[in-house]
Amino acid sequence: MAKNKQASSAKFYLLTLGCPKNQVDSEGITEMLYQSDYQSVGDPNQAEILIVNTCGFLQAAKDESIAALNELAQSKRKNQLLIAAGCMAQRFGNDITRQVKGLDGLIGTRAWADIVPFIQKLRANKRPEPLYHLPETGDVVLETIALDRQLVERGRASAYLKISDGCSAPCAFCTIPSFKGLNRSRPQEHLITEAKQLAETGVHEVIIIAQDTTAYGRDWGEMDGLPTLLEQLVQAAPEIKWWRLMYAYPGHVSPRLIEVMAAHPQIIPYIDLPLQHGDPATLKRMHRPHNVDKLVRWIESYRQAMPGAVIRTTFIVGYPGETEAEFDGLLDFMETVQFDRVGAFTFSPEPGTPAFDLPDQIAPEIQQERWERLMAFQQPISLARNQLCVGQQLDVIVDGIGDGVSVARSYRDAPEIDGYVVIEQELPIGQMLSVQVTGAMEYDLLAKPNDNMILDHRIGDLRF
């Protein structure tokens, strides 16, 4: 990648909204700007370039992105550039420029790798209208880029590794394929290089993400490519202590995935498997895999193969046509599976998706009531799962300290999504330590440091 010394010392402020997948794109943007000698600042007032990496998944996310852009636009100085990047920019284009006065440019999900020349173009633009770089087709950029992860990650305990982008699943409520395109897997050699770089920076935990991690390799005809990739990553970077798997698709999880996870203790026994519903009729209308019995059998195998294995999922409640019986079916499913972690959303009709036009849309107050019932239903299950940890030793990564306690995460907690392990002592941030669990709540655990805190890998000792 050619360096652009001309831009030397220009400062940028980058605000990232949305999910970890956006976070990874932001790290790519940051890396490219670093390579061209731009400097990152945490205060927008000190920056010449203001970038918001937006989220456009649901209306609420769009509102948040518009609000963030407007806030920056209102305090923008004459010599500052304001850029909307990411999903919402790609999805809504003109609509955003109508709602945000003072926007200088929009760069989409397929184009962020062009951030440096795009900024140059904006600087040269003398016209008041914003410039657009929102290609509607083409490869998702990460497919072709080998990032240098050492530029951004140094000093962090956890890092994301995005193995593919886009999605080829047909979910009737989802807008993602419309603006990210179909699933495109990144070359294995790029991912292995990045894994080694991350290990060199001292990262303990690598979180594997994509819209659908289990679709890895399907675009080149490898129908179960993820287990092989995991084996290669673990081998390439043995220093990484935790490999965490997010965003698996229920139709693509395989027995081989369980085998590979069970054979490599570094691949922690945690899976995020967003199921969206548990009633076959609702799942069918969602255009999602609806063989619930098969899925339950896979989950049983997963738990049998790895003592202490954790499953996180998310559900959508109030999907069009969801009857009271279907909602009860979802609760029955939750009772059967006993998920460790559950997140839930009320259905949001997104224009352009098949679900938007479905009959029997559910009234917001019924959606809300069902959401509350679902969350209350899950609480004792989460508590019971957490109570199984009491008395056990767990390895944790310390995320923060204050008031005499440390806030840490065990392998059971994905960052910014799950709960915490609260330890009665201030410990070094970023370190991986061993603790003993002394108490459990619905979302969090309480723990005390072990006498010999510096760890080896002990997940395999857990007996649930």
Ligand code: SF4
């Ligand atoms: S698998 Fe996820 S990202 Fe893909 S279409 Fe379905 S909900 Fe959207």
